[in-house]
Amino acid sequence: MHDSPMKKRIKKAKTVDSLMTKIFYIFGSFFLFFLLILAAYIIGKGVIDFYPELLTFTSKGIGNQFFNTIYLVFLSLVISVPLGVAAGIYMAEYSKDGKFLTFLRICIESLSSLPSIVVGLFGYLVFILMTGAKWNLMAGALAVSILSLPLITTTTEDAIRSLPKGFKEGSMALGASQWRTISKVLLPACLPRIATGIILAAGRGFGEAAALLYTAGQSTIINWSNWDITSPTCPLNPFRPGETLSLHIWGMRTEGSLNPNASAIANFSAAVLVIMVLAFSLLARVITRRISKKSGGLI
């Protein structure tokens, strides 16, 4: 029995289809497995190279750098969260559709695609050279907040815009003013979503390095018994130089010979950074899941 040409074509199409499906599975899964192995390698290497002194606040440990990272991200959020949320409210509630809003959107897009080293140089010029200051945490925090501003702004705008219309209409119908509607109804309703955006921004802040190279500096001299906030060795003084974890890894590469434990320190720092990023992504996920459960898929 000979197959008709039509049957042959169908058979061929089916063979190609199953072949391509296999190829898709191989190619698509390859990178995923590769990335998973990579993450496991980074964390595993950090665990293997661990020695107790790594947790100390000395040159052998990464305690100071860890503290600097948290403190710098905290400072940057203090600046970028109010600004970003306000700008997001502006875009969702106050602005009118038109050329101006389009221009603002292009500005935000440009900001978010700026290379971090360029932002770092801008920070170096404006916060260090123009103020005549030395490297300091505040300059680094300002540079990082420029980088996280677009993310927080767009999350806030999207969150407000995706609320059901009834929220706003109901509040307005009860006689609430625009600002009262925003502050008492809209913002509380989309708080979890905005929080997710802020957590993601913080997660990115932890890993930022290029923007801090010429702003926060690559040295840390802190005295943990000094709590006079104006003193340059006080841990909480925002105007002291402070090296973050990611810059520490970079430093271990270039000045590795100075520190005999350089590779162990860098491996452990990398593992800590990756675990922090994982924890923050998971946290953001948990919050998102809670929202969709609570609202029953409404929001």
Next chain:
Amino acid sequence: MSTHKTGTLPSAKQSAFQKFKNEYFWRYLIITCGLFIILLTLGIGFFLVVKGSGTFTEFHHSVWEFLFSSDWSPMDSTTESGGGVGAAIYIFGSISTCTLALLFVAPFSITSAILMTEIAPNSGTKIFQPAIEIFVGIPSVVYGWIGLTVLVPFIKHLFHPKMGGYSVLAASIVLAVMIFPTITTVAADAIRSVSSDYRKAAYGMGSTRWQVIYKVIIPAATPGILTGVILGLARAFGEALAVAMVIGKTRAFPANILSPTNNLTAAIASDMGNSATGGEQNMALWTMALLLFIISIFFIFLIHIISGKEKKKHA
């Protein structure tokens, strides 16, 4: 105060000051924050243009020399000048590593995007999406460190190049891993947003899944996939420290993909701190930063052209 008369509306009860405090103050504050973002963007652009144009206005080099000459010997002092500021090696280094990275990663990204949306949508949302989101967040310095400690020795061991494992190849692989999540997420979004009518119509005609993907989904999602590719390229162009760790920082055109070279971002990151402010070298580095800024604006512009064309088609 006579505001407690009966019969007046609550809003009329408020004094002018209270009204200002409760309504207009916040309104203007919010508008100011919106304006601030525009000012910030323009400010960054302005400062970069002012600083970056110094090479051409103050030290009288031509744009042609900066872009196409490979003679990089700027004077590092505020009084002397007259060295060469040709950044062609750095520019070529950036372009070659990013292009190679894109060639490596594009097939994987696009197949992954199709796999997680069309072929295995369930495990796509449950496994692929969260995994990729996490990898977006892994710091680039960590990728660079792994490149330095694993990839560079590996390349050295495998190919025995003369200059060690620091190479264009190592830099491109590190960049490829870094931009994989960016391209995949945007491409997957683009494929998901293709109208399901297209799929139903194609399946209704008896197409196999591969035929639907190849003839219908990919053509319809091309603008979105291109947007993802451009965003990935923009990220690769701007990456500094991860590349600086593995590229070898040799001031020469690479002879092949196994030889070391240098790129724009790595040069800025390593030399800016050591150069005298206002000197010829310092200015030339600022010009390179300006070039990076222009490139990233150009990419945004390109994305707008692509999405603009798409809107016109559907209108």
